[in-house]
Amino acid sequence: MTTYDLIVIGAGAVGENVADYAARGGLKVALVEAELVGGECSYWACMPSKALLMSTSALDAAKAVGGAKQAVTGDVDVQAVLDRRNSFTSNWDDSSQADWVASAGIDLIRGHATITGVREVTIDGTVHTATHAVAAVTGSNALMPDIDGLKDAKPWSNREATSAQTIPSSLMVIGGGVVAAELATAYQQLGAKVTVAARSGLLGGQEPFAADLVQESLEALGVDLRLHTSPISVVRDEHGLVTTTLSDGSTVVTDEVLVATGRVPRTLDLGVENIGLTPGDWLEVDDTLLVNGFDWLYAVGDVNHRALLTHQGKYQARAAGEVIAARALGEGVHAEPWGAHVATADHAAVPQVTFTNPEVASVGLTADAAQKQGIDVKVVDYDLAAVAGSSLKSDTYKGQARIVVDESRKVIVGATFVGPDVSDLLHAATIAVVGEVPIDRLWHAVPSYPTVSEVWLRLLDAYGRP
Numbered sequence: 482m483t484t485y486d487l488i489v490i491g492a493g494a495v496g497e498n499v500a501d502y503a504a505r506g507g508l509k510v511a512l513v514e515a516e517l518v519g520g521e522c523s524y525w526a527c528m529p530s531k532a533l534l535m536s537t538s539a540l541d542a543a544k545a546v547g548g549a550k551q552a553v554t555g556d557v558d559v560q561a562v563l564d565r566r567n568s569f570t571s572n573w574d575d576s577s578q579a580d581w582v583a584s585a586g587i588d589l590i591r592g593h594a595t596i597t598g599v600r601e602v603t604i605d606g607t608v609h610t611a612t613h614a615v616a617a618v619t620g621s622n623a624l625m626p627d628i629d630g631l632k633d634a635k636p637w638s639n640r641e642a643t644s645a646q647t648i649p650s651s652l653m654v655i656g657g658g659v660v661a662a663e664l665a666t667a668y669q670q671l672g673a674k675v676t677v678a679a680r681s682g683l684l685g686g687q688e689p690f691a692a693d694l695v696q697e698s699l700e701a702l703g704v705d706l707r708l709h710t711s712p713i714s715v716v717r718d719e720h721g722l723v724t725t726t727l728s729d730g731s732t733v734v735t736d737e738v739l740v741a742t743g744r745v746p747r748t749l750d751l752g753v754e755n756i757g758l759t760p761g762d763w764l765e766v767d768d769t770l771l772v773n774g775f776d777w778l779y780a781v782g783d784v785n786h787r788a789l790l791t792h793q794g795k796y797q798a799r800a801a802g803e804v805i806a807a808r809a810l811g812e813g814v815h816a817e818p819w820g821a822h823v824a825t826a827d828h829a830a831v832p833q834v835t836f837t838n839p840e841v842a843s844v845g846l847t848a849d850a851a852q853k854q855g856i857d858v859k860v861v862d863y864d865l866a867a868v869a870g871s872s873l874k875s876d877t878y879k880g881q882a883r884i885v886v887d888e889s890r891k892v893i894v895g896a897t898f899v900g901p902d903v904s905d906l907l908h909a910a911t912i913a914v915v916g917e918v919p920i921d922r923l924w925h926a927v928p929s930y931p932t933v934s935e936v937w938l939r940l941l942d943a944y945g946r947p
């Protein structure tokens with residue numbers, strides 16, 4: 482038995498950061514990992530999925546600029562894309578991340594952890610105790626919907642889709658969220674014939690114009706979109722082909738089927754029943770990431786269901802690591818909104834980029850969500866293609882921008898950009914939302930000419946001087 486100040490269960494991007502910030506705060510920390518250090522994001526989510534998308538984006542960007550497009554004489558090299566993706570995942574070898582853990586002064590324990598009591602964690606039969614805290618940072622798994630025959634049809638989850646070494650000739654994607662939209666784009670661009678069956682349309686939760694532009698682009702790529710429909714049965718035959726029957730009675734035959742219908746928390750085999758919680762539930766937390774009802778158990782990242790995004794989980798991790806250290810050492814805790822030890826932005830200012838073609842970059846509230854919160858909303862829209870920087874960037878630029886203004890406070894509470902490379906416009910909007918920068922002050926934030934960022938000036942012009 483070994484005693485640590487803090488035991489962190491799960492060494493995904495988020496767990497690594499909890500451990501790092503607590504260790505930097507002076508605590509003796511163990512980090513437990515059952516699979517690969519680096520977790521889902523490094524090996525089966527963010528990085529490999531983006532690697533599958535980026536080469537075609539680069540090619541499209543070149544094809545959209547006269548002078549460059551004449552030099553583009555071939556198609557994307559699919560094997561080279563897969564090889565580049567393999568290198569981004571280090572061929573699913575986590576030794577460099579394990580080296581980093583050691584260099585940060587954290588003890589890495591490989592194995593499956595279960596919580597067996599108060600501040601007690603058992604790892605493959607060995608009991609470890611924590612003097613101060615345990616952090617559950619166990620992430621999420623793909624949700625498998627209850628569709629007749631689906632399990633037996635050996636469906637892909639994000640894991641198979643991001644690690645495949647060949648591109649199937651056809652792929653059925655079940656779901657219409659970010660995973661479905663990004664991976665449908667990637668696989669169609671890499672040569673598969675993709676069908677998407679989405680129960681409730683595409684990219685729910687985003688501004689409707691964003692979903693419309695992504696829908697248009699998927700259709701232009703040749704994706705067969707079956708919206709507002711869902712599979713009622715899935716069968717893989719003796720030749721390996723999968724037949725999906727949809728709720729409208731139609732059938733689609735493909736080589737593979739990918740399930741992208743959301744996530745479930747990895748709490749089924751975490752031993753939470755030993756401390757009065759229910760396996761399979763998300764772990765609900767306060768803003769310092771303490772699990773409700775506990776003074777020693779923290780839950781950080783996907784498993785707390787606040788914002789299932791790597792950057793947001795790492796933001797929580799910085800607060801959690803520091804607050805665990807502060808509480809352990811009896812130092813002051815800054816738990817007021819926007820304080821050092823809380824994850825306030827989870828409620829008000831979550832940025833997200835969907836790496837479809839075009840990209841969707843958003844932060845804060847949509848117009849609809851703001852209205853539902855009772856905010857006195859003014860919406861300002863602008864055609865991104867009408868900005869000088871956009872026309873230079875691409876001869877065929879198509880895009881749209883929106884800010885959502887809280888009229889009572891004259892501050893921006895949400896922004897959405899859709900278009901090529903808009904991901905890099907997003908952080909300015911995030912700063913405006915988090916900083917609650919008054920609109921009249923934003924007039925003094927002058928975007929450089931001729932950049933796409935000039936859309937900020939156009940949006941302010943359209944809003945008018947307050």
Ligand SMILES: Cc1cc2nc3c(=O)[nH]c(=O)nc-3n(C[C@H](O)[C@H](O)[C@H](O)COP(=O)(O)OP(=O)(O)OC[C@H]3O[C@@H](n4cnc5c(N)ncnc54)[C@H](O)[C@@H]3O)c2cc1C
Pocket residue numbers: 490491492493494495496513514515516517518519520521522525526527528530531592593594595618619620621639643660747750751781782783784788789790791792793794
């Ligand atoms: C296809 C896809 C693409 C995505 N793309 C993006 C993106 O571009 N940008 C973005 O911000 N987000 C993206 N996400 C979301 C992002 O992957 C997650 O938000 C992020 O991985 C969550 O990190 P985490 O550390 O909380 O969990 P995880 O990365 O899941 O890590 C949890 C770790 O805990 C370990 N573990 C679990 N239980 C135990 C146990 N009992 N004992 C020991 N170890 C255990 C697991 O093995 C795992 O390594 C994407 C998700 C998917 C599915």
Ligand SMILES: NC(=O)c1ccc[n+]([C@@H]2O[C@H](COP(=O)([O-])OP(=O)(O)OC[C@H]3O[C@@H](n4cnc5c(N)ncnc54)[C@H](O)[C@@H]3O)[C@@H](O)[C@H]2O)c1
Pocket residue numbers: 626655656657658659660661663678679680681682683684685710711712741742743744788789790833834835836
């Ligand atoms: N670029 C990024 O930031 C990025 C990329 C991928 C994933 N993620 C994160 O991962 C999380 C999971 O993404 P996701 O796309 O799996 O989940 P999601 O919850 O975003 O979307 C699930 C989709 O599946 C549909 N659906 C559910 N059951 C269905 C059924 N039986 N038949 C047809 N459609 C069905 C839903 O209507 C919805 O459109 C998200 O919260 C997202 O934040 C982020």
